[in-house]
Amino acid sequence: MFCINKIFSFIFLLVSYIMFSQAEENIPQFLSKNLQELAGSQISDVVYLQTDKDLYFTQENLWFKSTVLDSKTNAPSNRSHILFVQLIEEKTDTPVWEEKYEIENGFVDGHLFLSDSLASGTYRLAGYSSHSYFKGQKEFYAFKKIKILKGEPQAEEDNQTDGSIHFAVFPEGGHLVSGLESRLAFKAVNTKGYSVEVSGTLYENDQALLEFETRHAGMGSFMFAPDANKTYRIQLNNQKEAKIEAFPKIQPQGKVLNYLGANHKDGYFKITQSPGQAEEKIYVRLQAKGVSSQVVVGYIKDELKLRIPIENLPQGITEVTLFDKDLKPIAERLIYANAHKKLYINAQLDKSEYQTRGKVRLKLSVTDETKTPTIAHLGLRIFGHLYKNTSDTKTIETHYLLSSQLKGRLYDPSYYFEAKNKNRNAALDLLLQTQGWRAYKWNEANLKEKGDNEPLVFDYYKGKMLNSIPNMHHIVKAFSFTGDSLKQFKPLMTNSLGRFVVTSSYFKWVEHDFLYLQGPFINEKIFPFQLNTNYYNDINNHRIKKNNHYPFTTFEKEIHEPKPFVLSSAHTRLSQVTVKVKKNRYGNKQSQKLKALLSFDYVCHLNIFNCENHVFLPNSTRPVKGRTYRLQSGTPFVYPYLPVGYNKDGLDFEVNLKEIMAQSNIKRIKGFYEKKEFYQPVYDKDYIDDGFPDKRSTLFWKPDIITNEQGEATVEFYCSDINSLYLGEIEGVSGSGQLGRTDFEFTVTKQKN
Secondary structure (H helix, E strand, C coil), X not given: CHHHHHHHHHHHHXXXXXXXXXXXXXXXXXXXXXXHHHHHCCXXXXXXXXXXXXXXXXXXXXXXEEEEEEXXXXXXXXXXXXXXXXXEECCCCEEEEEEEEECECCEEEXXXXXXCCCCCEEEEEEEECCCCXXXXXXXXXXXXXXXXXXXXXXXXXXXXXXXXXXXEEEEHHHCEECCCCEEEXXXXXXXXXXXXXXXXXXXXXXXXXXXXXXXXXXXXXXXXXXXXXXXXXXXXCCCCCEEECCCCCEECCCEEEEEEEECCCEEEEEXXXXXXXXXXXXXXXXXXXXXXXXXXXXXXXXXXXXXXXXXXXXXXXXXXXXXXXXXXXXEEEEEEECCCCCCEEEEEECCCEEECCCEEEEEEEEECCCCCECCEEEXXXXXXXXXXXXXXXCCHHHHXXXXXXXXXXXXXXXXXXXXXXXXXXXXXXXXXXXXXXXXXXXXXXXXXXXXXXXXXXXXXXXXXXXXXXXXXXXXXXXXXXXXXXXCCCEEXXXXXXXXXXXXXXXXXXXXXXXXXXXXXXECCEECCEEECCCHHHHHHHHHCCCEECCCECCCCCCCCCCCCCCCCCCCCCCCCCCCCCCCCCCCCHHHHHHHHHHCCCCECCCCEECCCCCXXXXXXECCCCCCEEECCCCCEEECCCCCCCCCXXXXXCCCCHHHHHHHCCEEEEECCCCCCCCCCCCXXXXXXXXXCCCCCCEEEEEEEEXXXXXXXXXXXXXXXXXXXXXXXXXXXXECCCCEEEXXXXXXXXXXXX
């Protein structure tokens, strides 16, 4: 009996050991799975807008490109097909333009006309798609700021400096532990959010312990070992009105996480533990955009140094989390990994200086970090330097890799991506420390508090018959026009509940015109319908609840009016121009269109007028005036048939359009905004000078350059009559989600006679 008990005890211990070992092996998987399940539900896109320049005058076209990328991979997204665009006056927060544009394979090529009715000031060009704009979304980044001038230029006032300074400190990993050396980062800003360069002293029990000063954009850091039995305070030099946050609480015992730096392959970390504590198992997880790349297991007694592979991480922010043996997160830190994993864009001009109306040839080549030629989708803008807003530092890199990944407003994020800034990596590390790991969009706590992810806009419009016949499928006619001619209509079939949807394909079909929808007339009865077209109302109602975040830097106080262009001797000025407009002898074109629409009837092979059972069959014919046909009910009539709502002489087409549509059971939706090609003159040897000056401030705009398999593309364009310095900016993305940009400049001199 004793032996049997020993055997059972041994088996129990063996099974327990095996189960414990399996559980231990599954912990890294558990830490990864928990995060990825949270992030997996966050299927979303990020919208970015690029314009042909930054400063406009009224009566100009504004050209823009929208890039729509998957929020996790930064690859072009095919999820959404409609981009709803607004131009919003910053001062009044009022939309002055609302149109929709087609998203083609993750890109939009669009433009809008800046009416003379617009006031001078700053405007926001904002874009919304079905997978980027949600009800529960608190921050909004998908907009581009531009300046519009009308008449005399006006200076904008914005006092960057004031007497109040806010100073805050940020312990690395989130906390300080007594006796353990830690890095304490700090940040100083004024009430406007602009960085302030400061210096000061850390006092321990009112004795000066160390001095510090900012290193970049009001940020800095220092190392020290705090003592929980002592008090600490910070005093800034020459800053009497500074508001200094309370010094962080010091834990008597615990662990501290320090980031030591990284190369292209590995990241280096140090973990220290309070003296006297038992050896303990710890876990370190690295994750980027909700995808766990590494979970490292180790044991710590006093100090543990780790080398963790990071070469498989994408470029961008990575969150490092330290877990204790009970899987409780005890320290978190943001690092920036693999800044070299990007598109390298080279722009080679055939000259450095050109004459007015001279031809420019630009060769582009794109490679990845291994110098492998890459196919990329690029946007190129070339414009006069006076049309550059130097205070706007938003780029495709800052937008996707920093701004949209962190909560809050960032100061001059482009600084961290410019190779000329030798301290950019250290400065970026300071930014990630002072911005705080809680600000990371993909932090577990933020993923749990994501809120309502219900879209506010969709790629379709919903419709519903108001008094449909139960269990009967109705036909809603969808019409479009080419000029004044009616296109062949398309059917929209309702379901048994009388519901139907108008997809984005219909808007592409009608191009930039209206899509007309007409409900059915059955047996002298009109079947009215509802159509949801209030997406802009939904956008505006929720837009005011969201925080608009846009990067900023030193404000440019004056907006300088561009210098007058220089006219060559071949050009003449016209003293007066008279424009005569011919009256439209055909009357109201929209009424004519609707009149044609109403006559678009058909007869099936059974001689039934507008037969619901034989719609759009090849053997259907057009009805002939004076002939007898049957209604769906079998009632005979002589064509034309006038349903309820028509008078005996037909509709009065002189009444307003709204009444015509209401009487005819018609509703309409505007299609995609008209797509145009950027105007590009050609001054070749056969060109005949027409005497008109070329005053283009944007010389070239090409939003859809696609490099070939060798990563190359060549573009050609001609200069205008303005002799000035011109700026070129190129930015784009590869199919795998790598981002890149570059810029260049050249001068144009007056053409010699």
